[in-house]
Amino acid sequence: MTDRIFGDIPGHPPGSIFADRAELHETGVHRPLQAGISGSATEGADSIVLSGGYEDDEDHGDLIIYTGSGGRDQQTGTQTHDQPFAGRNRALAFSCMNGLPVRVIRGSTHDFVHSPPYGYSYDGLYLVEKYWHEPGRSGFRVWRFRLVEIPSISNRQREEPGAVSEEQGAYNVPAGRHREQTTARIVRNTLLAVSLKRLYKYSCQMCSVRLECPAGPYAEAAHIRPLGSPHYGPDVIGNMICLCPNHHVLFDNGAISVEKNLSLIGATGDLWVHRKHGIGREFLRYHREHYLTDP
């Protein structure tokens, strides 16, 4: 595990301009000096640079179709073989499966309406919505990633002070430092979820299923007492469980709940709890009292 930082780098908010790759490296906004993707297959990708290297990239501003790395001739830059599903390409796939935010940096050489006039511009956090492969213009396989900018705060969140969005784990704060605190919250929430899933090796605490995907295993971190109005469950590991998507749906719809002694209600067996995972029994009670049809 490196000290890879996800989310904004303190002191360098979106809109910050950097003279060159060395400055991006030193500030930690984008650490590799040459690679377009910063990341690893087991940790995810923390940042990408759009610098015009791949003719297949598409940039619509808050929607980017980004081309993965590899398969190019070092000298000419042209695609000479298929891009592998490995390393940095898998890093972006990991970010997709785990909802990790990616810093997007545009270089002036990117040559697009959204590019800065000189140097590099840090343009904010994006989520990898999908990934797939296709033949590039060269005919060789390229990996493609659909990145969508994390949307700005809705009116609803603004009108509801103190609210946390269940989807984003985003506390509302007064305007001004709003965006900064919101994205910090989203990042923190996502990293908490990843740490919980790692603890369980991505196995469901109810059925032990682990969904094996080419980019790695998949699981979901479910909040026991929901975030957001009117529940205001806390965004802590003790209020989360690691579930497969099926059990997540059953849990959220009151088909399954958990007794104080961790036996399942609505299914046989127990919730398996790792010794390092201190689940708040008050959150389990909250779920029983509010989600079971006949508590």
Added chain:
Amino acid sequence: MTDRIFGDIPGHPPGSIFADRAELHETGVHRPLQAGISGSATEGADSIVLSGGYEDDEDHGDLIIYTGSGGRDQQTGTQTHDQPFAGRNRALAFSCMNGLPVRVIRGSTHDFVHSPPYGYSYDGLYLVEKYWHEPGRSGFRVWRFRLVEIPSISNRQREEPGAVSEEQGAYNVPAGRHREQTTARIVRNTLLAVSLKRLYKYSCQMCSVRLECPAGPYAEAAHIRPLGSPHYGPDVIGNMICLCPNHHVLFDNGAISVEKNLSLIGATGDLWVHRKHGIGREFLRYHREHYLTDP
């Protein structure tokens, strides 16, 4: 099955004002003359009225915490017993599980900043994000529904003519009739998904699992060739399959695909296809060619 209409009622866009419940009834914007919820447990809820009847309601504009029906004394209107999880309350839970949009109407008697000065105002489409129960102010159980207004169109969609959002099935169109066409598309897409899930009785076409929830069975309609840029898969039944959430994740992440002869790749068995479900083989090929790591 009734002729229940989901989505906007033609000729009555959001902002339309109605003199009384009779006019809401005649136009079909909200059909029941007394009940606050229009819907059934097997079809979902098509509309609700906020008229101040329940002191437990909360209205934040684009976020509403709505109280279910039942359990009140007919004469005094006070809560005298628990609200059942049945009928109209289950209708709203069905809408939640299936992503069906609900028309929200506010009455002047609702007595809130968002209420119209007189009569009733149709205020647009909302999604039921969650539902649960809790003790109402009376101490008796009430069902609660968190409704969130379907968000307006993002800049991204505006900048990308012809785009369909995967999440919303929303074609982009030029400004003006924009909202109307977008929401019509969302509604159509959701109803298509429900019809597919009904055809399969909410069983997964890959593993036959059917998730049983108190409000009914749960399944997901997965697009084979994704909607939206840059895939532009069509929003038709032939481009959808009915899956449990686990197989939906495996399918979207390329862990599983489907051969031309319908045998599964990455899992044993076949995709079970109902004789009334004409799956487009070209969409299956698209999935194999773009999502399998080693096609």
